[in-house]
Amino acid sequence: MDFRQLNIRAIWGLLTDNLYDDILLLEIGKTLPYTIEGNEYYNVGVIEKKHIIPYEQMASGYVRYNGNVHKVSDLDIQDRFVVNDYRVIAIAPFHSCTILEKNDIFLNELQKVDTLKAEDIFTLRRKIHMNRADDVSMML
Incomplete structure (x- = not known):
């Protein structure tokens, strides 16, 4: 995030029994100049x-x-x-599926949501989980 000044509206986390599906999101509010x-x-x-x-x-x-x-x-x-270019920023450990490039599309979808809800996080988990089978073995 370099030198960006962020207005963090909420922190969302979803911890599962599978570290590949753990999610930590920062919901960013608009920062005034x-x-x-x-x-x-x-x-x-x-x-x-x-x-x-x-x-x-x-x-x-x-x-x-x-x-x-x-x-x-x-x-x-x-x-x-x-800079107000993101509404959601994902923070992930090395093995999380949120860092897989093919899952960027799902994070981009969240950029359009005005206010996140718990259902948005569960939906993200389901979507990133679909892509994990092929790529998790390459991470190890």
Whole structure:
């Protein structure tokens, strides 16, 4: 998830007696942009955990902070990117079927659901389970 700032609405988990079918999902809510001096920014830098600036102001490698110009590498700067491209993010251990490429279609279907329900998770488990027989042996 790199430097993305996420608004986690809910955490969904389904643990089964078969680790290949275990599911952990983050349901992501919309994250609002940062407002700096009345302007909205989706990419910002947080300097020394106190001061927020538009990302463009540090793109040159230098930034004005506390009245002086500093190298970006000399400061504690946290990059934050507000991106609302996913509604659901799957987190899976190595052997989980959710990481199989052929199951991406089922995760993409969940991106269209406004609010997840328990039935959505059980349906996902049933669908990813269908593809596990061929690919689980290749994981071992």
